[in-house]
Amino acid sequence: MKEIKNVLIVTREYQCSQTPKIGGTGVFYKNLCSELIKKGISVHVFLVSKFAFEIEEEGVKIHSVKDIFKANPILELVRSFTGKVKALEQFHFKTYLFEKKIISDKINTWIRKNNLHFDIAETHDFDGMALSIPKEIPYVIRCHGSWSVLEKYFGYKKVHKGRIFCEKEAFKISKNIITISRYNEQINKSLFAIKDPELIYNGIDEKFYRPFENRKIIPKSIFYLGNVSFEKGAETVIHAFIQLKKDYPEASLHFIGNPNHYPTYITETIPDPETRNAIYFYGNKSGKEIVKLINQAETVCFPSKGENFSLSLLEVMAMQKAVVCSAIDSFKEIIQEPVNGLIAKEGNFHEKLSLIFEDDDLRNRLSLNARQLIESKFGIDKMVDKTISYYQSIK
Template identity: 30%
Template sequence: MKIAFLTPEFPHPKTGSSGGIGTSIFNLSKGLTSAGHQVFILVYGQSDDEVFTENEIVFYRIKNVKFKGFSRFLTQKKIEKLINQLVKKNQLDIVEAPDWTGMTSRIQPRCPLVIRLNGSDTYFCYLDKRPVKFLNKFHEKLALQKSTALLSVSHYTASLTKQLFQLKKDFAIIPNSIDLTKFSNDYSVPVQDNVLLYFGTLIRKKGALELPLIFNEVYKRNNKVKLVLLGRDASDIITGNSSTWKMMQPLFDKNAINNVLYLGSKSYQEIKDSIASATVCVFPTFAEALPVSWIEAMAMQKAIVASNIGWAAEVIDDSINGFLVHPTAHESFAEKIVQLLENEDLRNQFGIAARTKVTQKFSIEVVAKQSADFYKNILQ
């Protein structure tokens, strides 16, 4: 098959920085090309138009059209023209796009169009308890309604999206994936004692403002514990504060903060080294669709304490391959962390079970096959 992914982001030096959507497409693309499929990456919002091929994948960098009041529509038509040219040349069978801001709302491809839910703006605004922009919700709903078929990375995200947009369509459920060869449990970096690791953007929706309150409770029980934070600092959408990290600092007890180390954004390799050396990974998040960071930590056989909201049980089985606790239950969250810090056997038990689950459910080979089978059914 010849499959195109339309996306606002992709992790490549030529296409700029990327978040979860780009990472999930990167992993899926690798799995599909390994299985013999042709993959095209169409990245809009670029500084220039460019076509290049790398690792058997054809990239189209697409520069947005600038015209006051019509930029979005004209960019959509530019994308539509490119897709239909590829279809006409028999170079493309099917297109997949994310739900974020509904970029395909005015695109009419001459091939099937799949929308994969990684969390729309409407979805995250609902979870954050803040208003969504009217136009974003309008375009997201229109894109979902016009699609040939719908995928979601979790049952929870599919169910909530159907509710928010009053959709009658059903969703196939295919999760995000990771490359197990890049997140191996056979790692030379030694595990440190009493080190908690959070990696991800410092932002309210990922529970960054709960972390200090949780850590204070852990510190009361174990004053040797250290908290390491990795990820870029973000502004706070509710208060308008330019730095979530600055908002976090006063929330730590005066002694506990001495054991906190914020390292900022780090390279892929440095993140993997930090995961390998951590004793326990913590993710008190409020808003996700299906978090890749959790899966990466699980693949490296790490014991995890994470949020119990919505999607969480589709990743971690509570008390089998991790602990799930509500982010605002600070004492309960801390108790689970302390339990793991004090019990190496339990950490190892959780880690082995976590790696097994990732291998069976979230590897790129498994997810790529599920996606390819789904595309084939649509084409047939």
């Protein structure tokens, strides 16, 4: 096995001081890079984002270039126009391939200018970013959740055709693939005909996401962690809460994440002021703030209609909380009912939440077993060690 000394991450998302509002992929790569640095591996991040900047944080060197389409108004206009005309579809695809070539040229220039060398590169599956990685660098695609998957399996609308085209082209030429769950592996094999992927579950820092001693629980509180959206099941938990409120007047519902239009939705759809006033929106929060808030929860609900894999679920379980999840395959891969959590169908979330409210022994057992599962299977150290081992096996 070869030695891994220098790693390149090519991504559209990375959590740092210059990019505070990012998705789960950006948080993942921040955590992965931090752990690789701790193991003595040099890490550079080539980031395509809203802004151009160059910084070093926690030992990770980050070089960001501005989004190619946003930086080139004419190219952006051509992309937009050709994407609306069926007869120009092939030209539309070429604008996306041209974008990848520009990114590749920028990576090559940056490497030569700084006299860099990389043993391995990693990128995500969405947008087909693997097409931008210089051919001489061996690389890995990690399947966080492509636009193709979101469109076909999770009901996302108005996905740019050029993005899907590039994703398919990237998988055609890529041999080294990491999937993050068995469900994720199954759907990517079906969609892209990938062969021999390496299954490496995402991991979290169980020392950071931990239960507080002597924490004060808000009685009959339901928390929701993630983007507040239809796809993530916001309306499902709201309707369940309306039913619960009839039996538990002290119940409250707490949303952590971008609220989108849901404060207005609450006002327009819930006539009872007591129910409306028991729903709280905290907005996006830092990791430390999330830990503090979730520690106050009696239960946490994950009603998502589709997930590749949920880091948020692992984080909450690490904080020793009883969870109620929707009956989707990726959740059922983690949750064993009634051992470490509960599984609810669309119409019976209020029933499962009631069980947790009513049965202290059940709630305590679910909570303790949730934490034990994270410690035994989903710690970040295990994920990073498996990742490095996979890097070493690639020629």
